[in-house]
């Protein structure tokens with residue numbers, strides 16, 4: 022049975038009593054979480070708390086040790102084109118042009134060549150890369166490569182988009198631009214988006230739900246609903262207050278580890 026989000030809408034993604042261990046070492050304690058369809062959730066927490074593990078279980082790259090993960094009411098038992106993934110390190114094919122990279126999913130679906138190109142051009146345009154179709158990744162900047170990676174994930178028209186620190190390697194200015202672009206794309210494409218980040222400010226800027234995670238035991242510390250109006254202003258009192266609150270939770274977690 023699929024869960025119900027706090028808003029009353031049926032959950033698109035549900036974790037039911039999920040635990041995860043690697044080689045008998047527990048990484049995640051019991052996780053119960055429901056994410057609504059078309060919601061934007063950020064997973065935030067100290068290094069090693071299991072953010073990527075949680076994301077990978079939605080993607081189907083990792084299986085829970087106990088419990089289950091449901092997407093659209095169906096148990097995840099492996100990767101699926103309906104769940105697109107974008108990683109920090111771009112993961113583009115260096116020998117394929119931007120267009121060929123984005124057309125990769127439609128090609129795997131064996132769509133006619135012309136249709137593959139139409140889809141790839143559409144998503145490259147959506148991420149602001151019209152005119153760069155024939156460039157190879159080596160001649161694109163970090164921000165442009167990440168735009169191609171996003172377009173490639175979107176070209177499969179997934180209902181769920183999973184992003185693992187996608188802007189972590191970008192300079193501060195490019196990162197802020199990409200955050201704004203991503204919100205624009207999310208508003209237009211209406212995907213259920215789950216985004217892993219280390220940055221408190223990035224999480225508050227982007228997400229309507231922030232899942233703050235902790236270590237030892239790894240798991241969810243707090244789930245915050247973020248209803249600050251868009252476009253979000255990082256100097257707004259509500260923004261700063263939320264930042265302060267999350268910092269407090271994370272500081273306590275890091276102190277538990279004896280790091281500071």
Ligand SMILES: Nc1ncnc2c1ncn2[C@@H]1O[C@H](COP(=O)(O)OP(=O)(O)OP(=O)(O)O)[C@@H](O)[C@H]1O
Nearest residue numbers: 043044048066067068069070071072073074075219
């Ligand atoms: N495939 C694996 N095999 C063994 N241990 C793993 C594996 N993947 C992750 N781990 C361990 O699980 C813990 C959680 O890792 P995970 O990458 O999910 O954390 P994270 O919060 O995403 O970390 P970071 O912010 O540093 O990327 C870490 O201690 C990590 O070493």
